[in-house]
Each structure stands twice: as C-alpha cells, then as structure tokens.
Amino acid sequence: MYTSLNNRRSFIKKMAILSAMTAAATxxxxxxxxxxxxxxxxxxxxxxxxxxxxxxxGVGCGILVGVENGKAVAVxxxxxxxxxxxxxxxxxxxxxxxxxxxxxLTHALVKMxxxxxxxxxxxxxxxxxxxxxxxxxxxxxxxxxxxxxGQSTIPEGYVASKFMKGAIGTNNLDCNARLxxxxxxxxxxxxxxxxxPMGCYEDFEHADYYVTWGNNMAEMHPILFSRMLxxxxxxxxxxxxxxxxxxxxxxxxxxxxLFEPQTDLAVGxxxxxxxINNGWVNKSFVEKHCNFSKGLTNIGYGxxxxxxxxxxxxxxxxxxxxxxxxxxxxxxxAKYSKVSVKDIKYLAAIYGHPNKKIMSLWCMGVNQHTRxxxxxxxxxxxHLLTGKxxxxxxxxxxxxxxxxxxxxxxxxxxxxxxLPKGVVMNPKHRAKAAKIWKVPVExxxxxxxxxxxxxxxxxxxxxxxxxWTQVVNPLVSLPKTSRYRPGMEKESCFVVVSDVxxxxxxxxxxxxxPASWHIEKSGLYGNSERRTQYxxxxxxxxxxxxxxAWMTIEVAKRMGYGDLFPYSEExxxxxxxxxxxxxxxxKKHGMAPxxxxxxxxxxxxxxxxxxxxxxxxxxxxxxxxxxxxxxHFYGKPDGKAVIWQRPYEPAAESPDKEYPFxxxxxxxxxxxxxxxxxxxxxxxxxxxxxxxxxxHPDDAKALGIRNGENIxxxxxxxxxxxxxxxxxxxxxxxxxxxxxxxxxxxxINDVTLDSFCPISKEPDYKKCAVKVEKA
Amino acid sequence: xxxxxxxxxxxxxxxxxxxxxxxxxxxxxxxxAENKNLLIVVTDTNTDEDQESLKERIEAIExxxxxxxxxxxxxxxxx
Numbered sequence: 001m002y003t004s005l006n007n008r009r010s011f012i013k014k015m016a017i018l019s020a021m022t023a024a025a026t027x028x029x030x031x032x033x034x035x036x037x038x039x040x041x042x043x044x045x046x047x048x049x050x051x052x053x054x055x056x057x058g059v060g061c062g063i064l065v066g067v068e069n070g071k072a073v074a075v076x077x078x079x080x081x082x083x084x085x086x087x088x089x090x091x092x093x094x095x096x097x098x099x100x101x102x103x104x105l106t107h108a109l110v111k112m113x114x115x116x117x118x119x120x121x122x123x124x125x126x127x128x129x130x131x132x133x134x135x136x137x138x139x140x141x142x143x144x145x146x147x148x149x150g151q152s153t154i155p156e157g158y159v160a161s162k163f164m165k166g167a168i169g170t171n172n173l174d175c176n177a178r179l180x181x182x183x184x185x186x187x188x189x190x191x192x193x194x195x196x197p198m199g200c201y202e203d204f205e206h207a208d209y210y211v212t213w214g215n216n217m218a219e220m221h222p223i224l225f226s227r228m229l230x231x232x233x234x235x236x237x238x239x240x241x242x243x244x245x246x247x248x249x250x251x252x253x254x255x256x257x258l259f260e261p262q263t264d265l266a267v268g269x270x271x272x273x274x275x276i277n278n279g280w281v282n283k284s285f286v287e288k289h290c291n292f293s294k295g296l297t298n299i300g301y302g303x304x305x306x307x308x309x310x311x312x313x314x315x316x317x318x319x320x321x322x323x324x325x326x327x328x329x330x331x332x333x334a335k336y337s338k339v340s341v342k343d344i345k346y347l348a349a350i351y352g353h354p355n356k357k358i359m360s361l362w363c364m365g366v367n368q369h370t371r372x373x374x375x376x377x378x379x380x381x382x383h384l385l386t387g388k389x390x391x392x393x394x395x396x397x398x399x400x401x402x403x404x405x406x407x408x409x410x411x412x413x414x415x416x417x418x419l420p421k422g423v424v425m426n427p428k429h430r431a432k433a434a435k436i437w438k439v440p441v442e443x444x445x446x447x448x449x450x451x452x453x454x455x456x457x458x459x460x461x462x463x464x465x466x467x468w469t470q471v472v473n474p475l476v477s478l479p480k481t482s483r484y485r486p487g488m489e490k491e492s493c494f495v496v497v498s499d500v501x502x503x504x505x506x507x508x509x510x511x512x513x514p515a516s517w518h519i520e521k522s523g524l525y526g527n528s529e530r531r532t533q534y535x536x537x538x539x540x541x542x543x544x545x546x547x548x549a550w551m552t553i554e555v556a557k558r559m560g561y562g563d564l565f566p567y568s569e570e571x572x573x574x575x576x577x578x579x580x581x582x583x584x585x586x587k588k589h590g591m592a593p594x595x596x597x598x599x600x601x602x603x604x605x606x607x608x609x610x611x612x613x614x615x616x617x618x619x620x621x622x623x624x625x626x627x628x629x630x631x632h633f634y635g636k637p638d639g640k641a642v643i644w645q646r647p648y649e650p651a652a653e654s655p656d657k658e659y660p661f662x663x664x665x666x667x668x669x670x671x672x673x674x675x676x677x678x679x680x681x682x683x684x685x686x687x688x689x690x691x692x693x694x695x696h697p698d699d700a701k702a703l704g705i706r707n708g709e710n711i712x713x714x715x716x717x718x719x720x721x722x723x724x725x726x727x728x729x730x731x732x733x734x735x736x737x738x739x740x741x742x743x744x745x746x747x748i749n750d751v752t753l754d755s756f757c758p759i760s761k762e763p764d765y766k767k768c769a770v771k772v773e774k775a
Numbered sequence: 776x777x778x779x780x781x782x783x784x785x786x787x788x789x790x791x792x793x794x795x796x797x798x799x800x801x802x803x804x805x806x807x808a809e810n811k812n813l814l815i816v817v818t819d820t821n822t823d824e825d826q827e828s829l830k831e832r833i834e835a836i837e838x839x840x841x842x843x844x845x846x847x848x849x850x851x852x853x854x
Contacts, residue, residue, distance in 0.1 A: 013817060016780035017806065020815040020845040024782055024808065032809040087810075 018094075018683035022670060025090040025222065032077070032087060051078055051601060052535030053525045054092045055518040056672045058150075058400025059083060059221050060527025061092055062601040065519055067538050072096040072519060081601040083201060083531065089222040091672055094681050099517050101680040103502055106543030109512040116512065121544035124511055125551060128468070129558030131494050131510075135466040141170040145455055145464045149471035150177035150402030150409045153523030154532070155576035156470065156549040157408035159565065161420060163552050166437040167561040171416045171424055171449045172464070176472045177409030178452035179479075180401040182762035183367040185410055187376020187398070190313075190759075191384075191642050193635025194588070195410055198616040199359075199395030200529040200604060204231060206393025207359040209350050211240045213379060214264065214365015214766075216730075218248040219669035221363070221399055225249065240347070242267075243365065244766075245664060245694075245738055246731035257347070258733055261662050261767045263337035265371055266648035268378035269328035270337075271348045275385050276322055280352030282387030289631050290384050291638070292316045294324075294645035301370050301652035301755040305457050309758035316645060324645050338733075351382050357393030358383075363401060364666065368766050373759040374646035381643045389641075390618040390631060400528040402673075407526015411589075412580065417448035421583040424448060436582050437564065451761035453479070453754050460487025468496040470548045471515070475505040476674035476744050479763040480754040482718035498548050503676045504744050514545045521547035522573035524597070530604045530613075534577075534597035549576065587624035588634065651767040652755035655735060659715060659769035661699075662736040665748055666766075668729065675742035691743035692725035693772070696734045700726045703772065710775035713737065715768055718750035721775045737772060741765070776819075777826045780845045781833075783814040789838035790814070796836045802829055816842070 024031050047066040054061040062081025066074035075096055079086035108124030109116035119127075135144050148160050152175070164173040188195045204210075204227045217225040229252060231237040241253040242264070250256035259267055275281060295311040302309075330344040337344075351358060360383065366375045379396050380389075388394035400406050413420050420436075422429030424446055434441035450458050456478055458464040467488075478484050488495055488508045497509035500517045520541035526532045546554075550572060553565045567575045574594055581591045584605070592603035592612075604612035608623045617633050619625035625632035633641040655662055670688035671678040678684045693711050695703075705711060705724050712721045722739060732738045739748040753768040783805075785793040790812055797805045797816055802825075806815040816833065820826040834842055 012778050013804075013819060016778050016817050016845075017804070017815060020780035020782060020817070021806075023845045024811075024813055024815065028808070028811045028813060031811045031813065033806050033815065 019687050022090045022683060022687040025669070028226070047074065050536060050538045052519060052538070053403060053527065053533040053602065054088070055095050055677070056091050056403060057221060058402055058405055058528045059223050060403065060525065060529070060531055060533060060602065061088055061223050062533070063088065063092060063095070065096060065538055070539055072099065072539055078601050083527070083529075083602070084223045087223055087226060090669065091678060091684065094683055095677075096519070097682070098501075098677045098680040101501060104542060105499060105501060105506070105512060105514040106545060107514055108544060111510050121514070121546060124513060125554045126558060128496050128511055128513070129555045132466055132468075132555065133559050135494065136168065139465050141168050142172055142449060143464060144168065144170065144466040145172035145450065145458075145468070147452070147455060147467060147469045147472060147474060148173070148175040148414050150175060150180065150400075150405030151471045152408050152414065152548065153404065153521070153525065153573065154408050154412055154580065155523060155573045156547070156552070157404075157412040157414045158420065158576050158580045159549045159552045159556075160470070161412060161414055162437055162564065163556045163561070165419065165424070165444050166433065166439045167556055167559075167564050169443040169445060171445050171447065172455070173414055174416050174450060174452045174455050175409045175414040176452065176474070176477060177402060177405040178415065178761060179477060179763060180364060180367060181405045181410065182415070182760035183369065183372025183376055183757050184398040186373040186757070186760040187380065190373060190644065191377055191380040192617070192633050194616075196406055196530050197395070197397050197528065198390045199397055200614045201227070202614060203359050203393050203395040203397065204228060206357055207231070207237060207395070208356040208393070209238050209240060209358045211242060211347065211350070211358065211360050212249060212253075213360060213362040214243050215361055215363045215399065216243070216247040216249045216666070217361065217399075218252055220401075220667055222669060224399070225252070240350070242347070244733060244736065248730075257339055257343045260336065260338045261664070261736070262651040263333070263339070263648065264366070264375060265378060265646065266328055266333045267337050267339055267344060267347075268375065268382065269325055269646075269648065270330050270333040270344045271351060272378070272381050272385060273325040273328045274330065274345060274348030275352045275382065276325065278348070278352060280354075281385050285387030285631070286318070286385060286643075288629060289633060289640055290643050291640045292318060292321045292643050292645065297647055298649065299758045302453070302758055302761065303652060303753065303755050305461065306454070307758070311759055321643065321645050324647075328648075351386055351388070358388055359393065360396045361399055363399040365766060367762055368764050370652050370755050370757055370764045370767075371646070371649060372757040372762050372764070374644070377644035377646050380641070384641055384643050390615050392615065398528075403527065404525035406528060406530065407524060407532055411526055411584070416450055419444070420580060432583070436579065439564065453756055453761065453763055456484040456487060459493050460484060460490070462490070462492040464493060466494045466496075468498070469505060470498040473499070473503045473505045473674040473676055475508065476503065476741070476747065476749065478754075479749055479752040479765060480717050481747055482750040483754070498551060499676070501676050501680060503674065504747075513551055514543060515551070516541040516545045516547045520545060524573070524577055527602070531602040532591060532597060532605060533602035534594065536598075547573075549573065652764065653753055653768045655769045659771045660735070661770050661772060663713065663715065663751060663768050663770040664732065664736055664738045664766050665741050665752060666738065668740045668742065671740070671742035673742065675744065679742070691722050691740050691746040691748065692728075693722045694725045694728070694730050694732050694738040696732050696736070697726055698734055700724065705774065712773050712775040713739065713748070713751055713770050714773070715751045715753070715770045717753065720746055720748050720751050722746050722748075737770065776821055777823060779818050779826065781816045781818070782843045782845055783816045783833075783839060784841040784843070785812060785814065786838050786840045792838040793836060796838060797833065800829070800832070803833070
C-alpha cells in the first residue's frame, strides 16, 4: 500500500487525484503530471535514479526508479529512452507500488496435509529437485515440464531452456508467449524466414498513415499511440482503426472501420485484389524480391487433444495468385464482412498510393486468431505487393504484448520447438546449442513436444506428472480454464509455482516459490522493436525471495547438473547473457555487449560495428544485406520474401440459435494481463475494480439489460457472471459482447474456447459463441 | 464530506488563466498536466450543498471549456 499517507482522508484525496490521472492517461496517452510526481518524492531525499525498462507491456518504455535507503520510492519516464522520451502510462508510473503488497509471497510454502507450511527456501528447492528427479526416474524425462513467460528475463529464459533441453533432455518447455505472439512468429518465419519486425519505432515519425488491425493501442500500447497522436497533430498523419469493437483508439482515430469477426482474412485479400486490379503493384520490387506460395486449406482448429498439423507449401505464380483473389472482390467481401465496398476501396487506395508511407500495426486481434499465421501473412502480402516495407515509415509492425516476449520467448527460445538459435528439428542448430552448452548433442531431442494448450491437456490427461511454472498465471490466462483448473488440481501432477504474489495458479501448487520482482534482481528484456535493455538490481526483495533464474540453477545443481551452470549468485544475469550472446554472433542478429547495454537505454539488434540496425533487409541500413540489391530478405535461402495465398475460413465456433453472441475478450489500460500485480496497486484497482461484460446498446435494450446488472455469460465450456457495461469503456458491434480477462474473481476464460491456429498453435481468445442471461 | 476529482479542459490557449482562477479557490487542489491541455481538479468540501455551489462557481470560470467528473468519495465526518 501507499505508506506515505498518514490518514484516511488524505488517502482518499490521493485516490481521487490518482483516479483522475488514470482517466486522463486513457484520454491523453503519455500525459505527464510532473508536479504531482515531484510531490510524491521524499523531501530533501537523497534519491538515486536507476534505469530500467518498464515491467509491463512490450513497448519497452525506459523508466527511472528513484531509490532511497534501499526502497523504491518513485518512478518517472527515462528522458534518454528513444522509446518513450520521458513519457509513461498510468501502469508504468505506478508500477513499484505492488512490491509492498501485504500478501507478497516472501517465503516458500509447501503443501502438507492440505495446508501450506512456511519452509526455508533451500528445503523447498531440495523438495522440487528431488520430486523432479524422482518423476523422471519413474516416468521418463518427458513426464516433467516447465511453463515460463514473455515476462521472464533473458537470463531466466535462457537457463530454463538450458536446464530442460540441454541438461534433462526434454523439449517440454513452453511459455505464455504462445498465447500472444506465436502467430506473429510463424507469420514472420513463413513470409521472411526471420522473426521480428524489420522496422522500428522511428517509423512513426515518417509514416503518413497508420492502420491498426484489431488493435486498441490507446489502451494496450498507450505510449506508442501517443506518438501516433503527436504525428497526427503536428504533421496531419492519419490513423485508421480497423476493428470489431469501438474503443478509445477508434475514438481518437481519423476513421473507424468495423468488421465482422474472422472476416479480416477476406478484407485483407480484398485489399490485395484492389491493389492488383488498380495497377498499384510495385512490379520491380515484387519481381526482384518476392515469391508466391500457397499452403493447405481447411486446416482445422485444434480443439481435440493431440491435434497434429503440418503445412505443405507449394510455389505458385503471380497469375495463379491473381486468379485466387477473384473470390475477394470488394463487392463479394462486403456481403459477409459488413465492411462497405467504399471502405475496402479506401483502405486499398491508402496502401496503393504511390507517395504515401504507411504503417500497419497489430497485436492480439490478428495473432489470437485460428488463422493467425494467415492473417500475419496477408498483412505482409499487402506491404510486399506495394513494396512498402523495410523503409522509414513503410512498415508492417507486429506489436508485442509482454515486455520480453521478443527478447526472451522468441530470441532465447522458450518454446518447445526452439533453441536459443534456431529450432530443435535442425541438426546444425542442435549442434551449436550442444557446443555452447557443453552437452552431448544427442541429449537435445529433435522433436518438439507440447505447445502451451497441449501441455495443459497433457497435465489433465496425466501424461505430465510434474510441472513448474514461472512468471505466469495460466489458470487465469489459458483458454478454457474450466478444463485446465481441475486438470492442475489432480493428484497425478506435482505442481510448482514461482511467483511474486498468490494467484489462482499458486492456489493449486504443491510448492510455491517466492520470486524476486523486476527491480529486486538484475535482468534484460527485449521489446517489440528488437531493443535489448538491461537493468541492475536496485533493491533487496523481502524474506527468502530469489530470482527465478537462480532458483532454476539451484534445482539444476541439486539434480547433478551443476557443471553446466557455473554461474555466481551475485553476477549470474551478466554471466548468462555473455554466454547467450554467442548464439547470435554475426551481422544478422548480433547482440550488443553488456557494457554498452549498461550505459545506454537499450540497443537494437542486429548490433553491428557499434551500431543498432533500424531497418532490416534494406541494404542502406542493414549490413547483413549481401545480394547487391536494394533489398535482401536473407532469412529465406533465395533472399526473397513470400506472398502467401491464404483464404478466408470461418471461426472455430460462430454464434447460433442456442449461443447467439460472439464473445471477444481482451485487456484494459489499468491492468496488466491477469491483474496479479496491477490489482495490488490501489489507484489502478480503484480505477478498474472488476471485470464487466460490454453490450451494444441495441442488444442491451432488446434483452432489457440495464447498466451494472449482473449477467451470466455462458458457452459450451462454462459460465461467468459479470456486471453489464453499456456505453462505457468500449462499444462492441451488435451481436457481440466483450469481457476483459484481468479479474481472477470473474474468470471469463472458463467460457472461452481452446481452438488455435494450427500453424502457430496460438489460441483464439477473440471468438467463440455465448448466450447471455440475467443472473 | 465529499471529495471529488474532475478533469478540467481549458478553452484554447487559456490553460494558465484557468490554473490561476482555480488556484485561488480554497477548497480546490489543481494539478496541471505538463504536456497536454488539461488540469486535474480535486474539491474537498464539508457538505453536498457546499460541493454543489463550489461546482457552480468553477463552471462559471470563463477560461473553462468542460468540467468532467472522474470520481467522488463521501467520507464520514470523523475522519
């Protein structure tokens, strides 16, 4: 809690101020109230300001934390950070307040006879190591699993990968970035053969148009949205919001275009049709730098256990692709997308305009999609056909949700199929990992095992008998928790949860390990624009709290793998990073030395000859281009990007007579993901104390539903009761309801469906069918 | 004893005037945004009637374009 307040009345006054600041921040992203920030600082204090990336979203804002007498007493934006230039959103500004929460996990807890018993950390780690070892001996190495996070630091992800794949020899490692970024990854790999955006945030300063695809940036990426608004106000740049729900982003945009859920696939193809039909194709770019391919169709939805899919890419030519697009004329698509012919043509004309620079921006709306890989491909198709890519202001920009979904999950590779460089299926990549890890290459298995959803299905089936989760809260964030919660409660699986606060996931744990929070340890994150940022430990954590990386190392040592983890407790983050850097040496992905990261507010990879690379694949900026042309998509063996023929296919589940509404889920500006941190920050909790179900006013009127009335939302999986919200934060289209997922007391993921993109295995949280009734 | 917070939007170019006008009112606390055309106003009054009349006084300020309430807390008199 906010300890500097000395009486209830002044506390309430403070709450009123902070509520207003929260509201202001949602209307004016990046707004600063310097006077109020200064007032929070101890008078005459001897503050030591230390730099770090923000703990929350994938934007990667630089923060400065004011430390006095071993306590974090203030946070402000880092003016030296090119990401946020001193601005912060309401979450960023208040982030350190959660550390002092009264229910902080300060000691290990071991479940004995149904009750948690406070246990010294060393004994708890002994128990974890013994249990893991015993499980492997009894049931084999694929009976144990780790589930980590896009919020794990780079060292934490790296030692988890080394421990599971290099020491134990199982690929049973996946992470929650599977739930948010996996489709972005498969999109990049299929289109370019190399993960992560080619552009950078400086694109905002060059683009004439920003098209946001199913992306409420005003709430989810507020600092970047403020950069767009800044350009809108100063240069007249235009924001076009393309979404299924009217949000704060829509309201601040120049134009809002609404579409029927899932039909973004068809609208994207219609834009490509128009670009070709109107002669807006950049022919020389396409001829020099692009191939055309198609894959399998009717590829399923993954709702059944042990679902398997492997795409079969097949090369096609431009004429075949053009013929395929005949099914996607604006007139045909308008009929089922509910986007007018005029609006489709408007979007196409923006992309096709020869002299206008354009950024496409997307995040969960495109990625959490049963055809998420295809949607990523289609947006790249638009930019490739017009040649508007890899240049300042011409940038398809996949935004990240979590602070190190890129740096840790994607670059270190905490997915079942990944290694710090490359994939487990590739013998050369396994050999490289084995060499750096100093393990026999045979120990690294060549086949991926469980992606996130399938991992928890395996727990439910009893195939996984030991699971260790770190920095993650799957029993709030997984789809269809109505299945996976009972699964985790089964005696067949020993559950270890490392976390900073109690959560619904730690509620089912056999052992709870007390983790250090962000600034209580040193670490590195990698953000959406390939920027790696380092921070030093700033304060000591309470009790027995320990960095996750060090707990993994301690368990590894206890299991007999100590020689593979020769790091020191004091400097392990630094030592691990220096080892990890070896994986990415070279012009295509070179990482900056730690000494550089310590001095600067982040550096973008590829870091070559002391310089960040801002626009990859463009020979003017990227030293890795070697084909002698203006552009070189070197992720693919022939140096060419791929334009994919991807059709529209319906959602896994659509509204019907029994379940007549679409359910869309998402986030709100006040809360970070499952709310385990932000709900412990009084001002944020007060500003948004619970979840709600949003209705279109016409639907509410037809059903006789009033604002605030309790409504039961039910699907074929489960139900959830929430107060109705009409004409408040957002406005869903008719026939759709929206529920944010941050509230552990109103678990909307009991209702959602665990369908996923068969290529990326990323679940679709945006579309399933529900019915609503007064509770 | 109501405590209410508002977002106060000044007329174009009148942010400083609005800040000055609000600052001289005893029951008002004003926090200007550094980089946007917006002020936070928190009022602290003894009764609902006082609160209403204070609100009317604020709304009469010429440099104010819009006063939007954000949150209201009514506290017992003994705290």
